Amino acid sequence: MLPASGDDVTITGNSTIQLDASAGTVQIRSLTSTPPITISNGSLTLSAASSIQGELTVSGSSSVLSAGPQTNPLTDDFVIQNGAQVSFPNVTDVSDITQITVDGTGSKLSFPNATGCTSPNDTSVSWTASNSGELDFPALTSITGAQRTQQYSASELGIRADSSGVINFNSLTTISQPAATMTTGNGNNQIYLDADNSGQINAPLLNTFRDLNTVALSGSSPASNLVAYSSGVLSLPELLAPVGIQINVNALSHPDQFTSLVGTYSLELNDGTAAMQVNDISGLTNIQANGNNVKLLFPNVQSYTAPNDTTAHWEATDSAELDFPSLTSITGAQRTQQYSTAELGIRADNSGVINFTSLTTISQPAATMTTGNGNNQIDLDADNSGQINAPLLNTFQDLNTVALSGSSPASNLLAYSSGVLMLPKLLAPVGIQININALSHPEQFTSLAGTYSFQLSDGVVSMALNDITGLTFIYVQGANTKLTFPNVTNFTAPNDTSIQWHVEYNGELDFPALTTITGPLRTQAYNSNSLNLRADDSGVMNLPVLTTITEPAATVSTANANNSVNLDADNLGQINAPLLNTFDDFGVVNQSGVGPASSLTAYNSGVLSIPELLAPVGIQIALNDLSHPDQFTSLVGTTSFQVNGGTVALHVHDISGLASIYVQGNNSKLSFPNVTNFTVPNDTNIQWHVEYSGELDFPALTTITGPLRTQADNSYSLNVRADNSGVMNFPVLTTITEPAATVSTANTNNGVNLDADNLGQISAPLLNTFDDFGVVNQSGAGPASGLTAYNSGVLSFPKLLAPVGIQMNLNDLSHPELFTSLVRTSNFELNSGVVAMQIQDLSGIASIYVTNANTRLSFPNVTDLTVPNDTSISWQVEYNGELDFPALTTISGPLRTQESSSHSLNVRAENSGVIDFAALTTITEPAPTVPTDNSNNGVNLDADRSLPHCSTLSTTLAR
Numbered sequence: 001m002l003p004a005s006g007d008d009v010t011i012t013g014n015s016t017i018q019l020d021a022s023a024g025t026v027q028i029r030s031l032t033s034t035p036p037i038t039i040s041n042g043s044l045t046l047s048a049a050s051s052i053q054g055e056l057t058v059s060g061s062s063s064v065l066s067a068g069p070q071t072n073p074l075t076d077d078f079v080i081q082n083g084a085q086v087s088f089p090n091v092t093d094v095s096d097i098t099q100i101t102v103d104g105t106g107s108k109l110s111f112p113n114a115t116g117c118t119s120p121n122d123t124s125v126s127w128t129a130s131n132s133g134e135l136d137f138p139a140l141t142s143i144t145g146a147q148r149t150q151q152y153s154a155s156e157l158g159i160r161a162d163s164s165g166v167i168n169f170n171s172l173t174t175i176s177q178p179a180a181t182m183t184t185g186n187g188n189n190q191i192y193l194d195a196d197n198s199g200q201i202n203a204p205l206l207n208t209f210r211d212l213n214t215v216a217l218s219g220s221s222p223a224s225n226l227v228a229y230s231s232g233v234l235s236l237p238e239l240l241a242p243v244g245i246q247i248n249v250n251a252l253s254h255p256d257q258f259t260s261l262v263g264t265y266s267l268e269l270n271d272g273t274a275a276m277q278v279n280d281i282s283g284l285t286n287i288q289a290n291g292n293n294v295k296l297l298f299p300n301v302q303s304y305t306a307p308n309d310t311t312a313h314w315e316a317t318d319s320a321e322l323d324f325p326s327l328t329s330i331t332g333a334q335r336t337q338q339y340s341t342a343e344l345g346i347r348a349d350n351s352g353v354i355n356f357t358s359l360t361t362i363s364q365p366a367a368t369m370t371t372g373n374g375n376n377q378i379d380l381d382a383d384n385s386g387q388i389n390a391p392l393l394n395t396f397q398d399l400n401t402v403a404l405s406g407s408s409p410a411s412n413l414l415a416y417s418s419g420v421l422m423l424p425k426l427l428a429p430v431g432i433q434i435n436i437n438a439l440s441h442p443e444q445f446t447s448l449a450g451t452y453s454f455q456l457s458d459g460v461v462s463m464a465l466n467d468i469t470g471l472t473f474i475y476v477q478g479a480n481t482k483l484t485f486p487n488v489t490n491f492t493a494p495n496d497t498s499i500q501w502h503v504e505y506n507g508e509l510d511f512p513a514l515t516t517i518t519g520p521l522r523t524q525a526y527n528s529n530s531l532n533l534r535a536d537d538s539g540v541m542n543l544p545v546l547t548t549i550t551e552p553a554a555t556v557s558t559a560n561a562n563n564s565v566n567l568d569a570d571n572l573g574q575i576n577a578p579l580l581n582t583f584d585d586f587g588v589v590n591q592s593g594v595g596p597a598s599s600l601t602a603y604n605s606g607v608l609s610i611p612e613l614l615a616p617v618g619i620q621i622a623l624n625d626l627s628h629p630d631q632f633t634s635l636v637g638t639t640s641f642q643v644n645g646g647t648v649a650l651h652v653h654d655i656s657g658l659a660s661i662y663v664q665g666n667n668s669k670l671s672f673p674n675v676t677n678f679t680v681p682n683d684t685n686i687q688w689h690v691e692y693s694g695e696l697d698f699p700a701l702t703t704i705t706g707p708l709r710t711q712a713d714n715s716y717s718l719n720v721r722a723d724n725s726g727v728m729n730f731p732v733l734t735t736i737t738e739p740a741a742t743v744s745t746a747n748t749n750n751g752v753n754l755d756a757d758n759l760g761q762i763s764a765p766l767l768n769t770f771d772d773f774g775v776v777n778q779s780g781a782g783p784a785s786g787l788t789a790y791n792s793g794v795l796s797f798p799k800l801l802a803p804v805g806i807q808m809n810l811n812d813l814s815h816p817e818l819f820t821s822l823v824r825t826s827n828f829e830l831n832s833g834v835v836a837m838q839i840q841d842l843s844g845i846a847s848i849y850v851t852n853a854n855t856r857l858s859f860p861n862v863t864d865l866t867v868p869n870d871t872s873i874s875w876q877v878e879y880n881g882e883l884d885f886p887a888l889t890t891i892s893g894p895l896r897t898q899e900s901s902s903h904s905l906n907v908r909a910e911n912s913g914v915i916d917f918a919a920l921t922t923i924t925e926p927a928p929t930v931p932t933d934n935s936n937n938g939v940n941l942d943a944d945r946s947l948p949h950c951s952t953l954s955t956t957l958a959r
Contacts, residue, residue, distance in 0.1 A: 003028045005047070011035060016054075019044055025064070039063050039084075050074055055099075058084040061106055073097050080109045080133070089113055094137070098125045102133035102165065110136040115171075119146035119191075122153040129165030129199070138170045145177035145191045145211075145224070157191045161199030161232065169203040177211040177224050177244075189213060192225035195232030195253070202235045209236075211244035211263065222246070222263055228253040229270055269296040269320075276300075285312040289320035289352065297323040306333035306378075309340040316352030316386070323355045332364035332378045332398075332411070340369075342376045348386030348419065356390040364398040364411050364431075376400055377410035382419030382440070389422045396423075398431030398450065409433070409450050415440040416457055435475075456483040456507075463487075472499045476507035476539065484510040493520035493531045493565075500532045503539035504573065510542045519551035519565040519585075519598065530564040530597075535573030535606065543577040551585040551598045551618070562597035563587055569606030569627070576609045583610075585618030585637065596620070596637050602627040603644055622662075623648075643670040643694070656680070660687050663694035663726065671697035680707035680718050680752075687719045690726035691760065697729045706738035706752040706772075706785065717751045717784070722760030722793065730764040738772040738785045738805070749784030750774055756793030756814070763796040770797075772805030772824070783807070783824055789814040790831060810835075830857040830881075843867070847874045850881035850913070858884035867894035867939075873905045877913035884916045893925035893939040908942040 002023065003009050011017055011033040019026060019042040027045040031037075036054030043064035050067065052075040058065050061083030067074055071090050077099040080086055083106035094114045102109045114137055119125050123146055129135040146155035161167045180189045190211065195201050211222035222244030228234045234253040244263030249255050251272020259277055261267065266286035267276075275297040281287070282305060289296040296316075301324055306312055310333055316322040333342035348354045367376045377398065382388050398409035409431030415421045421440040431450030436442055438459020446464060448454065448471065455475040462484040468474070469492065476483045488511055493499050497520050503509040520529040535541045551565050564585065569575050585596035596618030602608045608627040618637030623629045625646025635641065635652055639659040647669040655661070655675055663670045675698055680686055684707050690696040707716040722728045738752050751772060756762050772783035783805030789795045795814040805824040810816045812833025822828065822839055826846040834856045842848070842862055850857045862885060867873055871894050877883040894903040909915045925939050 002026055005029065005045075008032075008048075011037075039065055046070065046074075055079060057081070058086050060084055078109060079103075080107050083107055086110070087112060093117070094140070096120065097127075098123055100127040100135060102129045102135045103131050105132040107133040108136065109134075110138070111140070112136070113139050115139050115141055117142070118144040119155065119157045121147045121149050122155055124154055125157040126160070127158070127167070128160045128162065129167050130160075130162040132164045132166075134165070135167045136170075137172070138168065140169055141171050142174040142176070143172065143191065145175075145189055147178060148180050148189050155189045158194065159192065159201065160194040160196070161201050162194075163197045163199060165199045167201045169201075169206065171205060172203045173205050174208040175206065175210070176208070177213065177222070179212040188223040190223040190225065192227060193234055193236075194225070194227040195234050196227070196229045198231045198233075200233040200235060203239075204235065205238055206236050207238040207240070209239055209242045209245055213244060221265065226253070231271075267296075269294055273297075282307055285310055287314045287322065289316045289322040290318055292319040294318075294320035295323065296321070297325065298327070299323075299325050302326050303329045303331075305331040306342065306344045308334045308336050309342055311341055311343045311345075313345045313347065314354065315345075315347045315349065316354050317347075317349045319351040319353075321353045321355070322348075323357070324359070325355070325357045327356055328358050329361040330359065330363070330378065332362075332376055334365060335367050335369045335376050338369060342367075344378045345381065346379065346388065347381040347383070348388050349381075349383045351385045353386070354388045356388070356393065358392060359390045360392050361395040362393065362397070363395065364400065364409070366399040375410040377412065379412040379414060380421055380423075381412070381414040382421050383414070383416045385418045385420075387420040387422065390426075391422065392425055393423050394425040394427070396426055396429045396432055400431060408452065413440070418458075456481055469494055472497060474501045474509065476503040476509045477505045479506040481506075482508040482510065484512065485514070486510075486512050489513045490516045490518075492518040493529070495521045495523050496527055496529055498528075498530050498532075500534065501541065502532075502534045502536065503541050504534075504536035506538045508540045508542070509535075510544075511546070512542070512544055514543055515545050515547055517546065517549045517565060519549070520563055521552055522554045522563045528562045528564075528597075530562075530566055532566045532568065533575060534566075534568040534570070535575045536568075536570045538572040540573070541575045543575070543580070545579055546577045547579050548582040549580065549584070549598075550582070551587060551596065553586040564597035564599065566599045566601065567608055567610075568599075568601040569608050570601075570603045572605050574607045574609065577613075578609065579612055580610045581612040581614070583613055583616045583619055587618065596639070599640075600627070600629075605645070624668075641670075643668055649673055659685065661689070661696065662687075663690040663696045664692045666693040668694040669697070670695070671699060672701070673699050676700045677703045677705075679705040680716070682708040682710050683714060683716055685716050685719075687721065688728070689719075689721045689723065690728050691721075691723040693725045693727075695727045695729070696722075697731075698733070699729070699731055701730055702732050702734055704733065704736045704752065706736070707750050708739055709741045709750050715749050715784075717749075717753055719753045719755065720762065721753075721755040721757070722762045723755075723757045725759040727760070728762045730762070730767065732766055733764045734766050735769040736767065736771070736785075737769070738774060738783065740773040751784035751786060753786045753788065754795055755786070755788040756795050757788075757790045759792050761794045761796065764800075765796065766799055767797045768799040768801070770800055770803040770806055774805065783826075787814070792832075830855055836860055845873070846871065848876070848883065849874075850877040850883045851879050853880035855880075856882040856884065858886060859888070860884075860886050863887050864890045864892075866892040867903070867905050869895040869897050870901060870903055872903050874908070875906070875915065876908045876910065877915050878909070878911040880912045882914045882916070883909075884918070885920065886916070886918045888917055889919050890922045891920065891924070891939060893923070894937050895926055896928040896937045902936050904936075904938045904940055906940045906942065908940075908944070910942075910944045 005027040007028045008030045009028050013035050016036045016038055018038050020040045023042055025043040030048040031050040033052045037052050038057040041060035041062045045066040055077040056075040057079040059082045063084045065086050076096050079101045081103045085108040087110040089112050091111050091114050093116050094111055095118045145157055148155040177191050193201050211224035213222040225246045228249040241260045246266040248268040250270055251274045256274045261278055267284055268288040270290050273295040279300045281301055335342040364378050380388055398411035400409040412433045415436040428447045433453040435455035437457050438461050443461050453473040454471050458481050460482045466487045519531050522529050549565050554563055567575055585598035587596040599620040601622045602624050615634045620640040622642035624644055625648050630648050641658050642662040644665055645668055649671045651674050653674045706718050709716055736752055754762055772785035774783040786807040788809045789811050802821045807827040809829040812835050817835050828845050829849040832855055836858045840861045893905050896903055923939050
C-alpha cells in the first residue's frame with residue numbers, strides 16, 4: 001500500500017528506490033531516505049522538508065517532483081535527464097550541492113531563488129549540463145570556492161556545459177576562489193568554467209572572477225580556469241579583468257574583451273581570431289595559439305621583461321598564428337634563487353607562425369645568482385615547418401659569461417625539420433647558441449662572439465667567419481647537409497678549453513683554407529683539455545690544405561690531466577687531410593707530468609685519409625687498415641698502438657716507446673717485420689695484447705729483455721697476452737731475459753709475463769731461454785716473470801726446457817711436462833689437464849697448487865724433499881684436483897737459523913682435493929738451531945671439508 005498525504009516516510013537500506021508511472025501520483029508529507037531515489041515518469045509531491053542522502057534521479061518528460069516548502073536542497077547529488085524538469089523555488093543556498101547533472105533535450109533544473117554558494121572544504125564539486133540540458137541559477141549572485149584543509153585533498157568547483165548544454169547565471173556578478181590555508185601537499189583549490197562541443201555558459205553580469213592563490217600568499221599558484229573548446233561559448237561580456245584565472249578559450253568567448261590579466265599565467269587560444277587589448281603580459285608564462293585558422297594578437301604590447309625565476313613559453317602550433325605587431329624589445333629573466341631556472345622559450349611548431357613585426361632587440365642579462373645549476377636564457381625555436389619572423393631584429397645578446405655570472409650563455413636559435421627563423425637583420429648575435437638549418441640563413445652571421453655551440457641540421461651553408469676560436473662545439477648531421485668555413489686559415493684552441501668538431505649521418509664539414517691547428521694549453525691543475533675532430537656514421541670532414549697539427553707541452557705539470565688533439569673516424573665516417581705531414585704532441589712526462597694524449601682513431605670502417613703523415617710524434621694510435629698506419633716510418637713518443645680491423649704491417653724498427661700494443665677483432669692482423677730485438681725501457685710497464693681472434697706477429701724478433709727498476713717501490717713488467725682466441729706469433733724468438741733489479745731496497749718486482757687465456761695462443765717455436773735474474777739477495781724480492789695459460793689458452797714453447805726464475809700457472813695444453821728443471825721457480829700451479837713433471841728437485845718451489853676436476857699433477861721422479869732453511873712451502877690441492885708424489889719416501893722440514901721467524905711445510909687437501917704419497921715413509925722436523933725466541937718450525941698435514949666428498953692425505957707413513 002502506498003503512503004498517504006499526511007505520512008512521514010523513512011526509507012533505509014542500500015537499493016535504489018524506483019518510482020514510476022505505475023505508482024500514479026504519490027503525495028506524502030515528508031521523505032527521509034538513505035538509498036538513492038529514482039523517479040522515472042512518476043510523480044512525487046512533498047509538503048514538508050525532506051532529505052535524500054543518495055543520488056536523486058528524475059527521468060522522463062512526464063516526471064513530476066514538487067517540493068515547494070523545501071528551503072534546503074533535497075539532496076547533494078542531482079541527475080535530471082530525458083526531458084525531466086525540476087525546480088526548487090524556495091531553496092536560497094546551493095552550497096551543499098556537490099553533483100548536478102542535467103542531460104538531454106528538454107531536461108531542466110532550476111533554483112530560481114538561490115542567491116549564494118560557498119563550496120564545502122576539501123570537496124570536489126561538479127555541475128554539468130550536457131546534450132541540450134539546461135541548468136539555471138537566475139538569482140545566484142556570488143560563488144565562493146572551497147578551502148583545502150588537508151594536505152593532499154583537492155577543493156574544486158567545476159561548472160561545465162557540454163554538447164549543447166546550457167548553464168545560466170543571470171544575476172551572477174562575483175566568483176571568488178580564496179587563497180589556500182593549507183600550503184603543503186599536491187592538491188589545488190580552484191573553480192573552472194568549461195564550455196565544450198557547443199555548450200554555453202551565460203553570466204551576463206559577471207564582472208569579477210578571481211583566484212587569490214599566489215605563491216607568496218598560499219604557496220600555490222592560482223589554478224582556476226576559463227575553458228571553451230569546439231564551438232563552446234563562455235558568454236561573460238562584463239568580465240574585463242579576471243584575476244589569477246588561467247584561460248584556454250576560443251574566439252567565440254571573446255577573450256579580446258579582457259583589459260588586464262593580473263595573476264593569469266596561462267593564455268591559450270584554440271579557435272578563431274582574438275586581438276588582446278592588454279598592454280602588459282609580464283605575468284603570462286604560457287601563451288599558446290593552437291590549431292588551423294587560429295590567430296592570437298597582442299597589438300598593444302610594446303616591450304616585455306620576463307619575470308625573475310620563471311620559465312615562460314610562447315608557442316604557435318598546428319598552423320596557428322601568434323602576433324606581436326608592436327613589440328620592440330624582449331628582456332630575459334633573472335635567476336635570483338640558487339636552483340631556479342629563468343627561461344623564455346618562443347616556439348613555432350607544426351606550421352605555426354609567430355610574427356614580431358617591430359622587434360629589434362632581444363637581451364638576456366647576466367645572472368646575478370652565480371651558484372646552483374639553473375640557467376638564464378631565451379630560445380627562438382622553429383620546428384616542423386614552423387616559422388618565426390622578426391624582420392627588424394638586429395640584436396640578440398646573452399650577456400652571461402663565466403667571468404660575469406659564473407654561467408655560460410645558454411640562449412638559443414633553433415630551427416629543425418623545415419622550420420624557419422626569418423631574422424634577416426641579425427648579423428652579429430652575442431652569446432647565442434645556434435642549431436639551425438640552411439632555410440634560416442646562418443651564413444648571414446658576420447660574427448659569433450660568445451657563441452660556443454654551432455650546429456647545422458639541414459641544407460648547405462658557407463659561413464663567412466674568419467675566427468672560430470670561441471666555438472667549442474661545431475656539429476653537422478644529416479644527408480645533404482654541408483657546413484663550410486672557407487675563411488678560417490688557422491685555428492688555435494683557447495687555453496683550458498675542450499672543443500669538438502663533429503659530423504655524422506652523411507653530413508659534411510669542410511675547412512677548405514685551414515692550414516694549421518694548435519691544440520689547447522692547460523694552465524690550471526686537474527683539467528684535461530682537448531680538440532676532438534670526429535666523423536661518424538658516414539659523415540665526412542674535409543681539411544684539404546691542412547699541413548700541421550701541434551699540441552704544445554702543458555705549462556702546468558703537477559696534475560694528472562692531459563691536453564690533446566684527437567682525430568676520430570667511426571662507422572664509415574671519413575676525415576680527409578691529404579696534405580697533413582706534421583702531427584706532433586709535445587706533452588712529455590718531464591714537461592707536463594703525463595705523457596702525450598693526442599690520438600688517431602678509426603673504427604668500424606671509418607677512414608682517416610692522411611697519406612702524407614709519415615712520422616707522427618707523441619700520437620696515440622687506434623686504427624684499421626683502411627687508414628693505412630703502415631705508412632708510418634717512425635712513432636716517436638707514441639705510447640699506444642692499436643689495430644682494430646684489417647691487416648697492417650708496420651715497418652718501424654724501434655717499438656721501445658710503445659707502452660701498449662693491442663690487436664682485436666676477426667681478420668685483424670698486425671705485424672712488425674723489422675723489429676729484431678726489444679729491450680723494455682727502464683722503469684716502464686708495457687703490454688702487448690691480442691684478443692677476439694686478432695693476430696699479432698713479430699716475425700723477426702729474436703730477443704726480449706725485460707725492464708730494469710732504478711727507482712724504489714715501483715714494479716715494472718712486460719705483459720704479453722693472447723685472450724679470447726687471439727693469436728701472437730714469435731717464429732724466431734729464442735731468448736727472453738729479465739735482468740736483476742739495480743734497486744734492492746723495496747718489495748717490488750720486475751717481470752716478463754706470457755699469458756694465454758680463453759683459447760688465446762702464444763707461439764714461440766724456437767724459444768729456448770726464458771730467465772728472470774731477480775733474486776732475493778739482489779732485489780729484495782724473488783723473480784716475478786710468469787707463464788700463464790687458462791681456459792684452453794695455449795703457450796706453445798716446445799724448445800723451452802729449463803726456464804729460470806719463472807712462475808708457472810699452466811694447463812696441460814701448454815705442456816709443462818717438457819720442463820727438465822725449474823731453477824728459482826717459486827710458484828707452480830696446474831689449473832687443467834693431466835701433467836707428469838720430469839724434474840727431480842722441488843726444493844726451490846715454495847708453492848705447488850692444483851685445482852679443478854680432471855686436473856692431476858704428478859712428480860714421479862721426486863724421491864725425497866728437504867725444505868730449505870728459513871723457508872715456508874705450501875702444497876695445496878682443491879676442487880677435485882689431484883697432486884701425486886708416487887716416489888717420494890722422506891720429507892725433512894725446514895730449519896730455522898734466524899731469530900723471530902717461523903717456517904713450515906704445509907700440505908693441504910681441501911674441497912674434495914686429493915694428495916697421494918704412495919711411497920712416503922718418513923716425515924721429520926729437525927730441532928731449530930736458534931732456540932731463543934717464540935718462533936716455531938713445522939710440517940703440517942691438513943685435510944679439510946671432507947664431507948660430502950672426502951679430501952684425502954694417503955701415505956704409508958710408519959710410526
